[in-house]
Amino acid sequence: xxxxxxxxxxxxxxxxxxxxxxxxxxxxxxxxxxxxxxxxxxxxxxxxxxxxxxxxxxxxxxxxxxxxxxxxxxxxxxxxxxxxxxxxxxxxxxxxxxxxxxxxxxxxxxxxxxxx
Amino acid sequence: xxxxxxxxxxxxxxxxxxxxxxxxxxxxxxxxxxxxxxxxxxxxxxxxxxxxxxxxxxxxxxxxxxxxxxxxxxxxxxxxxxxxxxxxxxxxxxxxxxxxxxxxxxxxxxxx
Numbered sequence: 001x002x003x004x005x006x007x008x009x010x011x012x013x014x015x016x017x018x019x020x021x022x023x024x025x026x027x028x029x030x031x032x033x034x035x036x037x038x039x040x041x042x043x044x045x046x047x048x049x050x051x052x053x054x055x056x057x058x059x060x061x062x063x064x065x066x067x068x069x070x071x072x073x074x075x076x077x078x079x080x081x082x083x084x085x086x087x088x089x090x091x092x093x094x095x096x097x098x099x100x101x102x103x104x105x106x107x108x109x110x111x112x113x114x115x116x
Numbered sequence: 117x118x119x120x121x122x123x124x125x126x127x128x129x130x131x132x133x134x135x136x137x138x139x140x141x142x143x144x145x146x147x148x149x150x151x152x153x154x155x156x157x158x159x160x161x162x163x164x165x166x167x168x169x170x171x172x173x174x175x176x177x178x179x180x181x182x183x184x185x186x187x188x189x190x191x192x193x194x195x196x197x198x199x200x201x202x203x204x205x206x207x208x209x210x211x212x213x214x215x216x217x218x219x220x221x222x223x224x225x226x227x228x
Contacts, residue, residue, distance in 0.1 A: 107160040
């Protein structure tokens with residue numbers, strides 16, 4: 001399977017600041033990546049689909065101007081939480097879409113964001 | 117909209133007992149179903165993927181079955197060990213799309 005990394009693994013920021021989270025596919029070129037959010041004791045909710053070289057597709061209810069996604073290369077997608085607020089505190093996980101017919105997704109280790 | 121339900125929400129068993137985790141989904145038109153393991157504060161590890169044309173997949177002590185017509189999948193873990201303690205998530209994707217819909221998970225505790 002694919003190896004996916006995220007940076008940072010955890011971050012604390014003050015309300016009103018912006019935070020960038022990186023998702024890297026380490027061993028193959030990923031044209032499609034996904035960003036999920038997970039609140040405590042809840043499941044993962046898809047936020048957006050990130051396609052290399054084009055604009056991200058956001059799920060209903062996700063503010064595209066607040067959660068900026070950039071997929072500028074085949075190995076890197078970034079999620080920037082702009083003007084973060086305490087309610088944005090969550091666990092953010094990215095995944096990459098594997099190649100081949102099964103379309104399996106491989107997940108990163110996640111980034112814990114705490115906004116104070 | 118696809119709804120994925122996992123029952124039970126939590127499960128505690130003594131070591132050595134077999135585990136049975138259930139996943140149901142409302143729309144039987146799926147492309148594939150994946151089972152994942154998530155340790156506290158960590159990302160997801162893919163355990164098994166079952167394509168819609170398959171009825172089961174096996175990997176070591178793990179076996180997952182899929183009954184697409186009834187919208188159900190079951191994950192069996194044989195001879196459980198304390199290291200199996202984690203949250204297990206199932207997720208389905210629709211045809212012609214890669215988006216995964218997740219269940220809320222079953223948190224398993226295996227007591228030594």
